[in-house]
Every structure is written in C-alpha cells, then in structure tokens.
Amino acid sequence: MARSTPHGLIPRMMAAMALLALVYAIPIGAALWAGIPWPGVAAVVVLVVTVQWFGTEYMARKIARAHVVGPEEQPHLHAALDRLCALNDLPKPRVAISRDRVPNAFTVGRSRKHTTIVVTTGLLDKLETDELTAAMAHEVAHIRHRDVAVMTLASSLAIFMAWSARGVAKVAGNAPGAVLEAPLFALALLAGAAAAGLLSALAYLPLRALSRYREYAADHDAAAQLGQPALLAATLLKAGDRDAIPRTDLRAARVPAMGLVATKPTKFAWWSTHPPLTKRIDRLTKPAT
Incomplete structure (x- = not known):
C-alpha cells in the first residue's frame, strides 16, 4: 500500500543521517590517522554493528521483562495485528507483554520478518479496544518503514x-x-x-532528531491506515498522560526510548527521542494544507 510521507520529513531525515555519518567519520578517521590498519578498524565496526543487529531485540525484551503471548492470551491485540499486517502485506510480528504499569508500546527486531511488538500492562489497562488498534497501527507503521532496522544500525556506533x-x-x-x-x-x-x-553525545543529537522525524512519519502512516486521525490523536493523548501515574511507577518504567510515547519526556526538545505530544496531536487533527 503506497502512502505519502509528510512534506519536509524526508529531507530532514536525510540531513540527520548525513550529520550522523559525519560524526561517525571522526573516530574512524582518527583511528586510521593514528596508524591502526584499516582492516582492524573495519573489523571493529562490523563486530559492533553485528552485535547490535542480532542482540537488540533480546536485550530490549530482557530489559522490559517481556514475555511472548499468543492469540489465546491476547485475542484483541492479535486480531488487530492480523488486520493491520494483511492491510500492509507484512509478516505478523510476535507480541510480547511487559508487566510495566506505565502505558506504552514499542517495536524491536532487525527486519520485517524478525520483529516483536512489546505492549505494557499499563497500556492494556488504560486503552479501549479501538485505541489499542490505533496504537498497534503506529507500531506497524514503524515496521513498514523499517524504522527498527534503521535506528538499530544508526545507533550502533553511538552506543559503542x-x-x-x-x-x-x-x-x-x-x-x-x-x-x-x-x-x-x-x-x-x-x-x-x-x-x-x-x-x-554528538552522535545522539542527529539520532534523536531522526527518531523524532520517524515518529511523525509513523503517526501519519497509522492515521492513514485507520482512516481516523482523531482516534490516533486521542490514543496518544491518553497513553501520554503522565500526571495520573505515580512517580514511583515512572521511575521504574522499563520501556526503551523508542516507545509509542516518551516514557520520561525531557524539557529540551532537541534532546528528546519523540516530538512534543502537542505537536503530534496538532499534526493529526489539523487539516493538511
């Protein structure tokens, strides 16, 4: 299913990737300048990327303490994903549940065929069935855009x-x-x-900018899948309401940075992994110009 990308997002993503490549070129160039043979430098880069590529899904699920569930345990989630994956001609991802009281969901994996959507018990408790479908549409959009693979590869050297x-x-x-x-x-x-x-730190600046742009794109795509932008906006607003959550739960939240909404929003927009919730909702509810 072909869908357009919001105007201006693709150039911004490309600019962020170019800046990230420039930052990564500094340590690689420094290593070569210091006399380290290029096969050794290349071997380190390949090793780091390989470990990140194959280990991210396991580590994220481990951190979130998530366990995979079948249709008999979560029929609504699986039914929603069956419909959304058929609509997008995608293989169905695994579904895992994290016993985290903070409402959120995130996608981990390395390709469209090796992906898991993790949903917290807090999100299951807070959202209605149609809102859960909207949340899954957002995560499926990330899978369709290959965001998991892109961000895994892009962040490898920064994490190292x-x-x-x-x-x-x-x-x-x-x-x-x-x-x-x-x-x-x-x-x-x-x-x-x-x-x-x-x-x-320099690498994380373009990485987080790239993450914000891809969140906007996933919102846009999910709204198109649903045909109800207002439903996705209401879902994000409900999931992002942190005032009703005890501080102890927020501090104990185990969802990684790539969740449906920011687990612990920052005051500095340039350092955030997600756009401000108000801007995401404005883009979904205001008519396109």
Whole structure:
C-alpha cells in the first residue's frame, strides 16, 4: 500500500543521517590517522554493528521483562495485528507483554520478518479496544518503514562510544595510584573517556532528531491506515498522560526510548527521542494544507 510521507520529513531525515555519518567519520578517521590498519578498524565496526543487529531485540525484551503471548492470551491485540499486517502485506510480528504499569508500546527486531511488538500492562489497562488498534497501527507503521532496522544500525556506533566512555572512566577510577601517577597514562585515560563521551553525545543529537522525524512519519502512516486521525490523536493523548501515574511507577518504567510515547519526556526538545505530544496531536487533527 503506497502512502505519502509528510512534506519536509524526508529531507530532514536525510540531513540527520548525513550529520550522523559525519560524526561517525571522526573516530574512524582518527583511528586510521593514528596508524591502526584499516582492516582492524573495519573489523571493529562490523563486530559492533553485528552485535547490535542480532542482540537488540533480546536485550530490549530482557530489559522490559517481556514475555511472548499468543492469540489465546491476547485475542484483541492479535486480531488487530492480523488486520493491520494483511492491510500492509507484512509478516505478523510476535507480541510480547511487559508487566510495566506505565502505558506504552514499542517495536524491536532487525527486519520485517524478525520483529516483536512489546505492549505494557499499563497500556492494556488504560486503552479501549479501538485505541489499542490505533496504537498497534503506529507500531506497524514503524515496521513498514523499517524504522527498527534503521535506528538499530544508526545507533550502533553511538552506543559503542557511550559504553567505551563509561568503560575508560571506570578503568581510570579503579586504577592503582601508582599507575595514575604516570601523567601521560592518566592524561590518555582522561582524554579517551572525554573524547568517547563527547562523540557519543554528538552522535545522539542527529539520532534523536531522526527518531523524532520517524515518529511523525509513523503517526501519519497509522492515521492513514485507520482512516481516523482523531482516534490516533486521542490514543496518544491518553497513553501520554503522565500526571495520573505515580512517580514511583515512572521511575521504574522499563520501556526503551523508542516507545509509542516518551516514557520520561525531557524539557529540551532537541534532546528528546519523540516530538512534543502537542505537536503530534496538532499534526493529526489539523487539516493538511
């Protein structure tokens, strides 16, 4: 089923990807400039991407403590996905439930054929049947757009750099005093941690911008699938209502950043993985111009 993408989103996605590629070129170029043979650099990149590609789904489900359920356990979810996947000519994803009281859903996997949609018990308790269908339409749109694969690949090196920065900082913190007394070694540790941390932060800026643009595109696609933009808007508003959720539940939320709505919204729009909820709803409820 062919559907248009909202005007302006594709150039913005391409700009974000170009900026991300530029950031990634810095550590790769630095490694080559330092004399590390290019096969070694390429091997590290391939290893990092491969681990991320095959391990993301397992790790996300593990973090969310999600278990796969069949049609007999969640008939409404499976029925909705049967219809939506038939409409989009997509293989049906697995369905998993996370015992998380914060309403949300997210999609993990590496391709259209290897995908799981995780739904929290909080979302199941809060939404009506038609609203759950709207939430699933949004997740199916992510699958149709291959967002899971794109974001998994795009974030691989950023995650590696973030973990590298933490690892170097931990080594520095646990290093014997005699080792740290060597000024060059101590300086190298500090410089390595700072560089990895800075590059990771720089990489996350275009990554999060890309995530926001893809959320808009998924909203647009889901509204087209449903034929009821107002239903999706109401679903997002209901799922995104954090005022009614105890703070202890919000702090304990285990849903990753790529959920239906932001689990823990930030005040800084440029650092958020999701567009502001008000803007998403405005785009869904205002007539296209």
